[in-house]
Amino acid sequence: MTTRRHILLGLAALAALPAATAAAAGPSLNIVATTGMIADAARRVGGGLVSVKGLMGPGVDPHSYRQTRSDIVAMTRADLVLWHGLYLEAQMEEFFHDLARKRRVVAVADSLPHDQLRAHAQYANKFDPHVWMSPRLWHDVIPAVRDALSAAYPEGADVFAANTAAYQADIDRLAAYAGEAMAKVPETRRVLVTAHDAFGYFGRDFGIEVLGIQGISTESEAGLNRIAELVDVLVARQISAVFVESSVSDRNIRALIEGAAAKGHAVRIGGELYSDAMGADGSYEGTYLGMIDHNVTVIAGALGAEVPSRGMDGKLSAGI
Numbered sequence: 001m002t003t004r005r006h007i008l009l010g011l012a013a014l015a016a017l018p019a020a021t022a023a024a025a026g027p028s029l030n031i032v033a034t035t036g037m038i039a040d041a042a043r044r045v046g047g048g049l050v051s052v053k054g055l056m057g058p059g060v061d062p063h064s065y066r067q068t069r070s071d072i073v074a075m076t077r078a079d080l081v082l083w084h085g086l087y088l089e090a091q092m093e094e095f096f097h098d099l100a101r102k103r104r105v106v107a108v109a110d111s112l113p114h115d116q117l118r119a120h121a122q123y124a125n126k127f128d129p130h131v132w133m134s135p136r137l138w139h140d141v142i143p144a145v146r147d148a149l150s151a152a153y154p155e156g157a158d159v160f161a162a163n164t165a166a167y168q169a170d171i172d173r174l175a176a177y178a179g180e181a182m183a184k185v186p187e188t189r190r191v192l193v194t195a196h197d198a199f200g201y202f203g204r205d206f207g208i209e210v211l212g213i214q215g216i217s218t219e220s221e222a223g224l225n226r227i228a229e230l231v232d233v234l235v236a237r238q239i240s241a242v243f244v245e246s247s248v249s250d251r252n253i254r255a256l257i258e259g260a261a262a263k264g265h266a267v268r269i270g271g272e273l274y275s276d277a278m279g280a281d282g283s284y285e286g287t288y289l290g291m292i293d294h295n296v297t298v299i300a301g302a303l304g305a306e307v308p309s310r311g312m313d314g315k316l317s318a319g320i
Helices: 004-014 036-049 069-077 090-099 135-152 154-183 200-206 224-236 251-262 288-302
Strands: 029-033 050-054 080-083 105-107 191-196 209-214 241-245 268-273
Touching (some): 036 080, 036 135, 036 154, 069 090, 135 200, 209 224, 224 251, 268 288
Parallel strands (some): 029 050, 029 080, 191 209
16 A cells, blocks of 8 residues: 555655756646546647646546556656546545645646535535536636646747637537537436446536436445345336446446346446546547547437437547
């Protein structure tokens, strides 16, 4: 187990290593971001002035992720480290607070006003961190990325401001598509059952009831009682589709399907959703816009709405 003493010793040793600075590598900022969503935002805002390394790739669960030695080296050498905050990277928080004494470190989602956040039922004074599931909230996180880049590289402030405006316009267009698509889901079918409670903001924005087997964190346990309770809900309300997540085991979802079948009710997997991680690197689904476009299109289609099979702009890699 990583202790505070080990973290401090590691940082002390790595602080002696040469940092990759803008002066040594031309005009670009060397940025490390924890999640794919933040890495994508840094690339869109930074454009050609930044190089970005994302720590958590496709299928990686940020709730349980712990920094590796190579992660520590990368972050110690970076000009700027961007992390999410709101207790998403729960296993890394101590490290980030220690690193902030030596490097420029910013938790971008902590910029959101608390009155816009969902309370965390299991932790006092904590909030649901899955704010990227709301394009409206993610739109409001992007200025924190812009400000962090501008503080680290003031010469690029005008570029970062222009890129932020363009990116926010894309996010607004995504939000409009999501609202239109989800509004087409019949009232009786507006229930989203997933592996863990990552879609609360999505449900709040688009009027969908969200039922997660596990809680807000995948570290929470899914007890037999919770699975049995959800089986009863599926049967009683004749819910016919449930959804797996790319970064969470499908074991509990399959237990739901089997439990419903034992009671004579057929339930199918409506599709795989991107919850805590985006799609494959280099793909449209490996961007924030593509991630949410995929989720909206898959959810709305599986719940009975007529939506474009390849999403908002026809860019999804496979039709629903």
